[in-house]
Amino acid sequence: MTATSNNSCGSSSYLIDYHLHTCCSIDGSGEVIEHCSQAVKRGFTEICFTNHQEWISAATGHFDYAMRNNGWQQLFSDIEAARTKFPMLSIKIGCEIGHYPQYVTEIIRFTQQHPFDYIIGSMHSLDGKSLVSANSSGNKDEDKKNRLKRMRHYLLAVKEMVDHGYFDCIGHLDYAKKNMPAPALAEYQDLIWDIADSMKRNDIGFELNTSGWHHSPQECYPSLEILKIMKDAGISIVTIGSDSHSPEDIGRDVLKGLDILKRAGFNSVCTFSKRIPSYLPFPAG
Secondary structure (H helix, E strand, O other): OOOEEEOOOOOOOOOOEEEEEOOOOOOOOOHHHOOOOOOOOOOOEEEEEEEEEEEHHHOOOOOOOOOHHHHHHHHHHHHHHHHHHHHOOOEEEEEEEEOHHHHHHHHHHHHOOOOEEEEEEEOOOOOEEOOOOOOOOOOOHHHHHHHHHHHHHHHHHHHHOOOHHOOEEEOOOOHHHOOOOOOOOHHHHHHEEEEEEHHHHHHHHHEEEEHHHHHOOOOEEOOOOHHHHHOOOOOOOOOEEEOOOHHHHOOOOHHHHHHHHHHOOOOEEEEEEOOOEEEEEOOOO
């Protein structure tokens, strides 16, 4: 879906955070300028704002996890002002789009209406139910079956999302484990490989999302084992983000995430401009 270009910037001081939410997202806080100020203080060189556009919210007219067109225009204006105030910080404009198959036509039209640098495709709900709510019956055998069923159902939905190919990176790939223990990888790795095959065909990448270390999985999204599958499958487009929802959390565990990517065999991360990825090689050593 996207062409690629090279970027020779490989300094260890080159820090990026490609998943940030401001107060424009209903679950976020802080103005653009506050986020940028914190990023500069923490030594970040490039950030990308990715406020929610949860499509069911826009389609029903509730606009709680989505913004109206004038909201996006205001955000673009705020980012332009921040670029002037913080010339040392590269500030990109992105979006985290919640996937709903019944609204794919509208979603694609939306991605073409605005000058995004980067788009995350994410699954936040299944069958109209939020993925953050997981129930336990108290029966370990039954719960194990339900966890596997839920994970496979989720990954099939992710595969369908990737097949549409309208975004740049998958957000928090194994997010279904957020509030439940993940099943053994062997029980669903066939679907991970299917997703990776579709990613290759559609020139789609994924993010290493560091927020999982602060959720019940206490590991990144996706796990190290899935990262290794992505590497073995030849996926090279990978970026990294904290999934911060407040200025205080900008860049949280990004260095830890970069180390995990290296352990999985990756030698670069990507930034984006006008939907085109550039590769930032990791420093040698």
